[in-house]
Amino acid sequence: MLPESNIAIQTHQLSKTIGTRRVLREIDWSIAKGECVALLGDNGAGKTTLLRCLAGSLQPTAGQVRWFGQAVSSDVRQRRIIGMVAHESRLYQPLTVRENLLFAARMHSLSDPMKRCDEVLDRVELGFCADRPTREISKGMCQRLSLARALIHDPPILLLDEPFSGLDSAGCDWLLDMLRDRRSEGRAICFSTHGDDWKHVADRVTRLKDGALLRANAIGDATAGDALRSAG
Amino acid sequence: MASKLWWLIHKDLMIEYRTRQTWTSMLLLCVIIAVVFSLQVKLPMEHRTATVSTMLWLAIIFASQVVVERTGIAEHQDGCWDALTQYPVSASTIYLAKLIVNLVAILALNCVMVPLFVVLTDVPLLLHAGAMSLVIGLGSLSVAAIGTLVSAATFGQRQRGAVLSLLALPLVLPVLLSASEATRLAATNDLGNQWWRWVQFLGAFTIVFVTLGIVLFGAMIEE
Numbered sequence: 001m002l003p004e005s006n007i008a009i010q011t012h013q014l015s016k017t018i019g020t021r022r023v024l025r026e027i028d029w030s031i032a033k034g035e036c037v038a039l040l041g042d043n044g045a046g047k048t049t050l051l052r053c054l055a056g057s058l059q060p061t062a063g064q065v066r067w068f069g070q071a072v073s074s075d076v077r078q079r080r081i082i083g084m085v086a087h088e089s090r091l092y093q094p095l096t097v098r099e100n101l102l103f104a105a106r107m108h109s110l111s112d113p114m115k116r117c118d119e120v121l122d123r124v125e126l127g128f129c130a131d132r133p134t135r136e137i138s139k140g141m142c143q144r145l146s147l148a149r150a151l152i153h154d155p156p157i158l159l160l161d162e163p164f165s166g167l168d169s170a171g172c173d174w175l176l177d178m179l180r181d182r183r184s185e186g187r188a189i190c191f192s193t194h195g196d197d198w199k200h201v202a203d204r205v206t207r208l209k210d211g212a213l214l215r216a217n218a219i220g221d222a223t224a225g226d227a228l229r230s231a232g
Numbered sequence: 233m234a235s236k237l238w239w240l241i242h243k244d245l246m247i248e249y250r251t252r253q254t255w256t257s258m259l260l261l262c263v264i265i266a267v268v269f270s271l272q273v274k275l276p277m278e279h280r281t282a283t284v285s286t287m288l289w290l291a292i293i294f295a296s297q298v299v300v301e302r303t304g305i306a307e308h309q310d311g312c313w314d315a316l317t318q319y320p321v322s323a324s325t326i327y328l329a330k331l332i333v334n335l336v337a338i339l340a341l342n343c344v345m346v347p348l349f350v351v352l353t354d355v356p357l358l359l360h361a362g363a364m365s366l367v368i369g370l371g372s373l374s375v376a377a378i379g380t381l382v383s384a385a386t387f388g389q390r391q392r393g394a395v396l397s398l399l400a401l402p403l404v405l406p407v408l409l410s411a412s413e414a415t416r417l418a419a420t421n422d423l424g425n426q427w428w429r430w431v432q433f434l435g436a437f438t439i440v441f442v443t444l445g446i447v448l449f450g451a452m453i454e455e
Contacts, residue, residue: 086309107319
């Protein structure tokens with residue numbers, strides 16, 4: 001059990017029903033500061049729904065999500081805690097790379113949005129195409145831009161939904177380095193994936209099956225716990 | 233809030249400037265209605281004024297459905313809406329931004345449509361330009377307020393366009409009635425008590441729907 005002050009995200013009996021289907025079932029879970037957790041599971045296991053509940057963009061049917069000990073509320077200022085890279089790009093295609101980032105920076109009320117954009121663009125190595133329309137850049141570059149958008153306000157919690165999909169091996173290596181850097185800065189990271197990329201960066205792996213959390217494992221024990229369902 | 237509101241509006245107008253999807257469709261629809269109507273309807277001036285006033289507002293209401301639907305579609309592509317609702321921005325700010333963007337489009341449409349109807353039908357819609365501007369301002373604002381609110385209620389629905397029309401059109405009937413009557417009276421040089429009562433009704437309706445939008449938008453977009 002982690003000490004309360006060290007917990008970035010915590011869920012308590014988190015359940016989500018969409019229509020008549022129970023997508024998430026009574027999930028008790030936590031992620032510590034500076035921890036990188038991989039979320040595995042088959043298609044339809046509930047990974048995206050769990051990430052969206054953790055991000056506060058989906059209201060749980062029952063249970064609670066807490067960020068740094070605070071229950072997620074309707075206070076919009078709380079949203080600065082989260083940076084999310086979703087399965088879709090969430091980018092405005094007619095706007096340029098820089099305009100997309102500037103818009104995000106302005107929505108977060110950053111003091112010098114232009115300077116911050118340039119810093120983040122350099123960090124994700126997209127400075128060379130900053131003035132190109134987003135619709136003209138490749139899928140891998142879109143993925144980098146999505147990550148840049150999630151990092152623009154320097155959030156302490158980073159949630160990523162299948163961030164490796166559509167990336168070539170160089171792109172995957174780049175993303176792994178980026179995640180390691182964020183983790184070393186003390187950010188809490190949770191990402192869902194289908195591949196084996198998690199082995200290179202995750203401190204812990206958690207599997208979802210039919211909306212229920214299987215035993216959370218340390219890396220060396222990743223498969224042994226699959227059969228064991230745990231309450232947390 | 234004012235700064236975020238401005239940048240939300242700026243973003244939508246920039247996207248429209250680059251894609252020219254919404255304004256082109258709405259203008260085309262209205263010009264076709266105006267031209268076909270003016271060619272087909274031959275009535276004495278007294279009846280023509282009443283019919284033109286109603287046709288003008290019908291055209292504006294139908295075109296506003298195009299505006300509201302298109303701005304919603306643009307926001308929903310690639311999950312942009314989810315990102316927007318995750319920024320530290322209140323739902324009422326998002327509503328006001330969408331309302332203003334839709335209002336700007338509808339007002340621009342009016343700037344084309346009113347002179348076009350005057351030229352094509354000879355009805356003196358701009359006889360009292362100030363009074364007409366008031367009616368157009370209030371009517372456009374209420375149509376935009378209703379459209380923006382109903383648009384939020386239909387986010388993520390299949391057959392969104394049909395559902396949007398089904399929900400919005402009954403709600404805009406009072407706007408159609410009061411704006412058409414106020415327009416007819418202004419065009420017939422009758423700015424008496426009756427005209428003022430229609431304007432007051434239109435104003436009250438506008439206030440109700442803008443307030444409802446600010447209050448309810450958050451609940452409507454929650455999931």
